[in-house]
Amino acid sequence: MFTELEKQVLTYVVGLLHYYGAIHWTGLYERVKQQLLLDWQQEDFLCLLEQAVLSEDSPYVMEFAEGICFDYEVDDAEWVLAQQQEVTLDFRPVTEQEAAYLLEDRHLLLWSDDEKALYTWLEARCHDSDLALTLFLEYAALLKNGLSPLELAQKIVQELAVEQAQIRETASLVKKFAAATPMWTLKGWRPNELPQ
Structure with missing residues (x-):
C-alpha cells in the first residue's frame, strides 16, 4: 500500500503529531522535509497525508481538516494551535526513533x-x-x-x-x-x- 519511504514519512508524521497535537500541513511538511532530507514537492506530501487519512486499515492514524493535521486524540485542533501561539518556545525536536517507538506501541521507552x-x-x-x-x-x-x-x-x-x-x-x-x-x-x- 505504501512504499518504504512513504512509511518512513508517515511514521515520522505520526510521531510529530503525538508530541505537537496539531500543526498546519505546510509546517508539518517543512519539519518532515528537514528531518528526513525529503526532496518531495508539497503536493506529493499533501497527497500522501490525504491517502493515509482516507485509508481505513492504515496504521498511521491521524486527522486532517481545513489544512490542519492533528493527532486522533485532539479534541479541538484550533484550540491547540491557539494555545501554541501563546508560547514563545520552538517546537520540541522529535527523532525518528521516538516516532518509531510510538508506532510500535513501545511507549514505555519514551x-x-x-x-x-x-x-x-x-x-x-x-x-x-x-x-x-x-x-x-x-x-x-x-x-x-x-x-x-x-x-x-x-x-x-x-x-x-x-x-x-x-x-x-x-x-x-x-x-x-x-x-x-x-x-x-x-x-x-x-x-x-x-x-x-
Missing part, C-alpha cells in the same frame, strides 16, 4: 520516571497491564486537551475508588505525571523541561 510511576501505580491498582496502559494514555490525552492536574486527580480518585488515606499520594503522582507529560500546548515539551 516515558520519564514520573510517567512510569503513574503507570506502575495503575498497573498495581488494576491488576491488568492492558487496562493500566489504556487508562494511562487516556489520562495523558485529557491533560493534553486542557484538563488540569487537579481535575485529573479528582477523576482518578473517583473512577478508581481511591481510599481516603491514599488521596494525597494519588494527587502527588498525578501532579508529577502532569509535569512530565509532553504537552501539545507547549509544542511537545514537558512542563518540567521548561526553564523556570
